[in-house]
Amino acid sequence: MFFNSLTFAVFLPIVFVLYWFVFNKTKSSQNLLLILASYYFYSCWDWRFLFLLVFSTFLDYYTGIQIEKNHNKKIRKFWFWLSIAINLGLLGLFKYYNFFASSFATLLDDFGLKTSPFLLDVVLPVGISFYTFHGLSYVIDIYYKRIKAEYNFVDYSLFVSYFPLLVAGPIERATHLLPQVKLKRTFDYTKAKQGAYQFIWGLVKKVVVADTCATYANAIFDNYSSMNSWSLVLGAVYFSFQIYGDFSGYSDMALGMSKLFGMDLLRNFNYPYFSRDIAEFWRRWHISLSSWFRDYLYIPLGGSKGSKIRQVRNVFIIFVVSGFWHGANWTYLAWGCINALYFLPLLLLNKNRSNIEMVALQWDVASAKEMLHMVYTFALACLAWIFFRAKSITDAVLYLKRMFTQASFSSQYLSNERYNYELLGILLLFVVVEWNNRFKEEPLSGKNSWLKVALAIAAIIALGTYSDYKEFIYFQF
Structure with a gap:
């Protein structure tokens, strides 16, 4: 169900x-x-x-x-x-x-x-x-x-x-x-209303964002051997939004419906794609799992105490176990190792706790630098997601090879594509909405909440009617 x-x-x-x-x-x-x-x-x-x-x-x-x-x-x-x-x-x-x-x-x-x-x-x-x-x-x-x-x-x-x-x-x-x-x-009527809003927003993430992206991500990954660089880049981006919309959408629905019954659950996502480095990304992505490994594995192993060699060992153990937790496939282990390598420079330079608070940009050089860091971190996450999504290590490596060598950036048409440019518009709108509401748990509350809810439900009905996907990615874990 x-x-x-x-x-x-x-x-x-x-x-x-x-x-x-x-x-x-x-x-x-x-x-x-x-x-x-x-x-x-x-x-x-x-x-x-x-x-x-x-x-x-x-x-x-x-x-x-x-x-x-x-x-x-x-x-x-x-x-x-x-x-x-x-x-x-x-x-x-x-x-x-x-x-x-x-x-x-x-x-x-x-x-x-x-x-x-x-x-x-x-x-x-x-x-x-x-x-x-x-x-x-x-x-x-x-x-x-x-x-x-x-x-x-x-x-x-x-x-x-x-x-x-x-x-x-x-x-x-x-x-x-x-x-x-x-x-x-x-x-509590107020709490129940907040829960309903959060559930609806989670449904938007799942139906409007994740399921729509899945059509294109699956087509590109399944046919990567005939895709050019631009298509493969889009495939990685589409899957990044698919897994985020899918899993954070589920979490929002879980937290929202629990509020309907008067109970609060732990927040699981906090706008991870607005992170300025990988350490911040992992403090904002799947928070309940990251904190679980931190408290019950990383800290007992010694955490960030002791020599740098011991700290590096602990980081690799955490990320490898995290990767293996996701599934019995070498691709998940590779994904975990890649994130450990991403994390390593921050640990060695003692910068893994640099970005704690949510980014607040202004019109200055420092903000431009932070924006570049966000784009860079998102790009790193997209590259790692290729291994998470690929069926095998070989497929992931070949996907990356073609992405960096088939330097054609012309648009390619796939037989099961639908409204490719419209999807890019949806993703851009989704990012803008998330950015403007990044200090809130969900965007539908506040001013004009009923209008926002009505638009959200309309989008769910409009795109859900044609959705080919129902399952959540993390149900297999």
Whole structure:
């Protein structure tokens, strides 16, 4: 069930009405309804994997209590590592087993040893990377005594399975969401209106920007061997806007609909394409994942302390793991390594914390320099996205080779192109709207909000009618 589907357009209002008008007496009844709605939502993908979600929920709930109850360090450590091992084991089994088995068999074949690896004939459970990280952060925080274990199974279950964030985040922390889950919510019209506006803006990003760009990005990447430089540059730019509109659009919809139920989720995107360097980009892109790796991997490894060699090691570990988190393909590892290389000069020159606040330009030389830095950072991101989007390392390298050697900048027509120049106009308008609203969480609130909402809905209907795409890119992770 996609957020941008007619089925969900029926599902969400029903849950909303039941939540505020039928199950609104107590916090427990509100939470129970949301759990039932979340389990139904998840079962619409594949009901068999619902048992995996319930098992993962019970595992971390039980081990969290055992870690808190026991004062013996060895027993605490046993339950801690048991939870870590099972969580990562299940994630590895479903997501990475076939990749490692096939890669190892290919390596043996290169040495003349023919093998027939045993591969699992299973699909990847949707959202497993996200709800696994929810549980892991919860158990880790209990082990290090940052939080107390949650004894109410219903409350903990909602924290893990809450349907707005279940399949593609943001990756929530128990310190942020559980306190909200444990309180009875009362209807707040202002908050609900803000949520509706943010949901609609997320839908604009998905339907108007991401799905439209997908038509051209897919056509160019699938036919890159016959494309000239200009077309390949456009392909990289189109995919950059596609993945941003797709994923940040999902996050906006998740945050918006959660406000409809009286709860706030962690912000996941903060206008990353207006970043002035790669370090700032990663503070603004997929914030919940970046901060998760920072708090639970980078800092425990030593972070930015110690020698430069150790700092470089930690940066590469973070980016390689981040790349591998996205999927079992060498292209994701390459993408992670490329971003680590981008980050390295900033680290060595101690400039990785230079740009903290959102850029505020004026008519002067310093602002012109910052604008050039933004364009440069966006170009670096586009080059890295080529590896993220390509089917293989070979395809990515050949794509880049043609982009820098087929120096023809004439327009090429693809058989399935629609309104190419109109799309460029849409993207330009989208950038202007985002730029003018970069200090806000979403652009539709404020003055003339009803007019802006009406125009947004009109754009969704106009382009959504002809959209060939429904799935969200990050559902595969």
